[in-house]
Amino acid sequence: MKDNIMRQIEIEKMTMNCGGVDDKLDRSIKLLEWITKRKIQIIKSSKRIPDFGISPGKKSGCKVTIRDKKEITSLLKRFFAAMDNKLSKKQISENHVSFGLKEYIEIPGLEYNRDIGILGFEVDLLFSRKGRRVKLRKVKQGRYPKSQAVTIPEMTEYLKKNFNLEVGKK
Secondary structure: OOOOHHHOOEEEEEEEEEEOOOHHHHHHHHHHHHHHOOOOEEEEOOOOEHHHOEOOOOEEEEEEEEOOHHHHHHHHHHHHHHOOOEEEHHHEEOOEEEEEEOOHHHOOOOOOOOOOOOOOEEEEEEEEOOOOHHHHOOOOOOOOOHHHOOOHHHHHHHHHHHHOOEEEOO
16 A cells, blocks of 8 residues: 555755854854855844843844755765764654754865864754645645644654664663
């Protein structure tokens, strides 16, 4: 019997972000532009955090969202190789996976860049099934049942099958 097309899992989008203020923010923007070759969105703070020198309205981070499936796959293979193809169970929750890379120089194919220095960034993957758009659209919005959510075991199986990823218990 064929699998139901509506139950197939796919990566909807990948978001990469990096925080910092002033000089570190400029270096973070350069890093994300260098890795993705895309335009970067700058994030402004809504809270005041004096320890980090952040006040409301001040630029405090940057992010980029990628929706192209081929580009996501190629970047993920490199990112997972930098992490020795291992992921912790804590990094996986319903519908999404989050992990961070401490230094970009660990990624295969990237060498040290003086202008950037040593920086890391976070990656967030959003998983979905067909039909999720029904819930998100503005006109004729419909229900998206809880049973359509992508569970943790389904995501781990998808990552193992497509990226040869080992999911640990930590």
